[in-house]
Every structure is written in C-alpha cells, then in structure tokens.
Amino acid sequence: MKVGFPITLSLGFDGVREIIRDFPDYYWIADYKLADIPEVVQYILEGLERVGFDASIIHLFTGHRRYDVGMELIGVVAMSHPEAKFFRGNFEKLLDEAELLGVDGIVVGATRPEMIREARRRLPDVRIFSPGVGAQGAEPGSAIAAGADFEIVGRSILGSKNPRLEAMRVVEAQRGVIHGRS
Amino acid sequence: MKVGFPITLSLGFDGVREIIRDFPDYYWIADYKLADIPEVVQYILEGLERVGFDASIIHLFTGHRRYDVGMELIGVVAMSHPEAKFFRGNFEKLLDEAELLGVDGIVVGATRPEMIREARRRLPDVRIFSPGVGAQGAEPGSAIAAGADFEIVGRSILGSKNPRLEAMRVVEAQRGVIHGRS
Known part of the structure; x- marks a missing residue:
C-alpha cells in the first residue's frame, strides 16, 4: 500500500500510523518522493520508520549518500506524466545513481x-514499481509485460463507480501477462 | 519562516496550522520540496494553502503545469549539498522551467x-532564496552579495549554544553586504 501527501494532509501522520498498525501484513510505502539534502532525508526516513512504513520513495536526481535506516528505499528513475521531460535526458545517470546508492527498488x-525494459536490463535484481496505470493511460499488465515487478494503480480504481470490479479487471489483466510470461 | 518535514513529523499538520495561526504576520513557506505529478501537486498545494502557508517550495525538474492556487510558488533550481551533481548539468533548463512556469521565487x-549570479541575470524579477548558509559552509551575507534576496539559515542558529547571538551575527553580516550594495 502506498501512502502519500494527499492522505497524510487529511489524516495526519498519527492517522497514517493507526492505519498501518491495523494492517500490519501489508507492505507500506511512504510516497512523499523525498528530494531534500541528505541530512534532512536521513532525518525524515527515521521519522517515517517510526510511523511504521516498510519502504520510502526518494527522488534520485537530488543526489544522496547511503542512509542509515532499516526501511527499504525505492528511487524514482522516470515519471509518467507528459511534463516529465527532464527524466529523459538524465535516465542513464539516474540508473547509475540507483546502482551506486544500492536502492531496493526503483520507480519507472x-x-x-x-524505459522499464532498459531499467530491467541494467538492474536485474532491483524491484521495479510502475505507477501510471489506468488514469494516466497505461493499460493494466503493460508495465509488467515490459519487465516491472509491480504496477501502481490508484485513481482508475478509486474513481470508479465499482472499485471492486475495476480492481478485479486490473488483476485479471496482470495475471494474464504473468501467466503468459512463465 | 520555513516549515518542512522534520517539524511536521513531530507536530503534524494540525500543529503546524496552530503555529501559523499564532504568528499571522510572518511569511510562511511550506518546504516539502514537492516533486510529484502535476495532479498530485495541485492537490497538495490546495491542502497546504488550507494549513495556512503563504508559499510552497516545489522542485522544477519533475516538470509542471501552471497551478490553480493563491499561494506563491518557489522553484528549486540548484541545491547546496555536495552530492547535488544533477543540478549542474540541468541548470539552464531549470531556469527556463522557472520562467515558463512563472514562479514567484527560486531556490539556489x-x-x-x-549560479546565484547567473540566475539573477536571467530572472531579474524573481526572488532568490538561498539555503546552505552556516552549517553547509556558505558565509552569512555571501549569497546576498551574489544577488540573492534571502538567505535561509537553520542549523547554525538552532544548533548554537547562544542562538540569539548567532542570529545577530548573521543579520550583522547580511546588513554589511546590503549597505555596501546600496
């Protein structure tokens, strides 16, 4: 489960902590896309760990050092919106940064x-998380077909008249790809 | 006054809202260095405006559209830590982005x-905020001497044995530069 600013603005970090406590078996990702100086990122990661998160998404382009935390780190390498032009010119360098920092996962x-195919080729052991499925235009299963490990689906389910049906449709498409692959 | 993640993790957004309410005359900057997709940034900015902030710092490299908010926007163009290598190669493009987006201020x-001198030359009417004074090595007054409008000083005052004396030392140095300039 991915928690970002929108929910945190409504519930506060205390509210988020309670939800995580109620569902301890999920993998909780702090999606605040951290992009600060390393001293501050270290401090924030410690705080997010205390909130109960298992992993945190950080931006790689800001430049980092290795952090002293138990949680997993997921670095942003490429974003899905049409205005994200800077990531294209820096893609190879951001993959280098992911490797150098030894992140557990990357976002493409x-x-x-x-880009997913290239990232998979360059970093075979790093987990690839792909947002942008549904509302932003990518078909469910398409990122997995390209080599991603997880697709992140938000608005197309949350905004649907029948979220359960929509979620099942997404899972069905993903299963089709996974079974076709194995 | 600049409020970021560290304080927010301790006090929550409710706590931050109370402090802002207690000091309505300050200019309150939300320093969460937003770096998300435009739909999410728009949503976060609305939330931060409700918390009471006057301005918000956003990263420019993620690519943006124009946002529908009343608060001022301050875009990050260059960061001060030694690991911030990506900003150097993209500096001119980030200044272009600041201009295109029509931000009220930039962070250098x-x-x-x-970089401050170059930003001042390129964007004469945009306010320049410069963190990195004190703990990160820049001398008080040095950024203003280079063309910045505001220096952001945090740890060298907060971590000082005599914060009041340290703050006065900083202001003294800045005044020296400002008077020398006019």
Whole structure:
C-alpha cells in the first residue's frame, strides 16, 4: 500500500500510523518522493520508520549518500506524466545513481515501457514499481509485460463507480501477462 | 519562516496550522520540496494553502503545469549539498522551467554563488532564496552579495549554544553586504 501527501494532509501522520498498525501484513510505502539534502532525508526516513512504513520513495536526481535506516528505499528513475521531460535526458545517470546508492527498488512510469525494459536490463535484481496505470493511460499488465515487478494503480480504481470490479479487471489483466510470461 | 518535514513529523499538520495561526504576520513557506505529478501537486498545494502557508517550495525538474492556487510558488533550481551533481548539468533548463512556469521565487544554494549570479541575470524579477548558509559552509551575507534576496539559515542558529547571538551575527553580516550594495 502506498501512502502519500494527499492522505497524510487529511489524516495526519498519527492517522497514517493507526492505519498501518491495523494492517500490519501489508507492505507500506511512504510516497512523499523525498528530494531534500541528505541530512534532512536521513532525518525524515527515521521519522517515517517510526510511523511504521516498510519502504520510502526518494527522488534520485537530488543526489544522496547511503542512509542509515532499516526501511527499504525505492528511487524514482522516470515519471509518467507528459511534463516529465527532464527524466529523459538524465535516465542513464539516474540508473547509475540507483546502482551506486544500492536502492531496493526503483520507480519507472508505466507510460514509458522502453524505459522499464532498459531499467530491467541494467538492474536485474532491483524491484521495479510502475505507477501510471489506468488514469494516466497505461493499460493494466503493460508495465509488467515490459519487465516491472509491480504496477501502481490508484485513481482508475478509486474513481470508479465499482472499485471492486475495476480492481478485479486490473488483476485479471496482470495475471494474464504473468501467466503468459512463465 | 520555513516549515518542512522534520517539524511536521513531530507536530503534524494540525500543529503546524496552530503555529501559523499564532504568528499571522510572518511569511510562511511550506518546504516539502514537492516533486510529484502535476495532479498530485495541485492537490497538495490546495491542502497546504488550507494549513495556512503563504508559499510552497516545489522542485522544477519533475516538470509542471501552471497551478490553480493563491499561494506563491518557489522553484528549486540548484541545491547546496555536495552530492547535488544533477543540478549542474540541468541548470539552464531549470531556469527556463522557472520562467515558463512563472514562479514567484527560486531556490539556489548559497554554496553556488556563480549560479546565484547567473540566475539573477536571467530572472531579474524573481526572488532568490538561498539555503546552505552556516552549517553547509556558505558565509552569512555571501549569497546576498551574489544577488540573492534571502538567505535561509537553520542549523547554525538552532544548533548554537547562544542562538540569539548567532542570529545577530548573521543579520550583522547580511546588513554589511546590503549597505555596501546600496
């Protein structure tokens, strides 16, 4: 489960802590896309760990050092929105940074299947998370087909008249790809 | 006054809202360095405006559209820590982005006086905020001397044995530069 600013602004970090406590078996990702100086990132990660998160998304382009935390780190390498032009020119360097920092996972937008393929080739052991499925235009299963490990789906389910049906449709498409692959 | 993640993790957004209410005359900057997709940034900015902030710091490299908010926007163009290598190669493009987006201010690290001079030349009417004074190595007054409008000083005052004396020392140095300039 991915928690970001929108929910945190409504519930506060205390509210988020309670929800995480109620569902301890999920993998909780702090999606605040941290992009601060390393001293501050270290401090924030410690705080997010105390809130109960298992992993945190950080931006790689800001430049980092290795952090002293128990939680997993997921670095943003490519974003899915049309305005994200800077990531294209820096993609290879951001993959280098992911490798150098030894992150556990990377984020590559699902609308960029060619980038997912390249990231998978360059970093075979790093988990790839792909947002941008549904509302932003990528078809469910398409990022997994390109080599991602997880697709992140938000608005197309949350905004649906029948969220349960929509979630099942997404899972069905993903299963189709996974079974076709194995 | 600049409020970021560290304080927010301790006090929550409710706590921050109370402090802002107690000091309505200050200019309150939300320093969460937003770096998300435009739909989410728009949503977060609305939330931060409700908390009471006057301005918000956003990262420019993620790519944006124009936002529908009343608060001022301050875009990060260059960061002050030694690991911030990506900003150097993209500096001109980030200044273009600041211009395109019509931000009210930009952030240029105080440890990069040559970048402050270049930003001032390129964007004469945009306010320049320079963090990195004190703990990160830049001398008080040095960023203002290079063309910045405001220096952001945190740890060298907060971590001082005599914060009041340290703050006065900083202001004294800045006044020296400002008077020398006019």
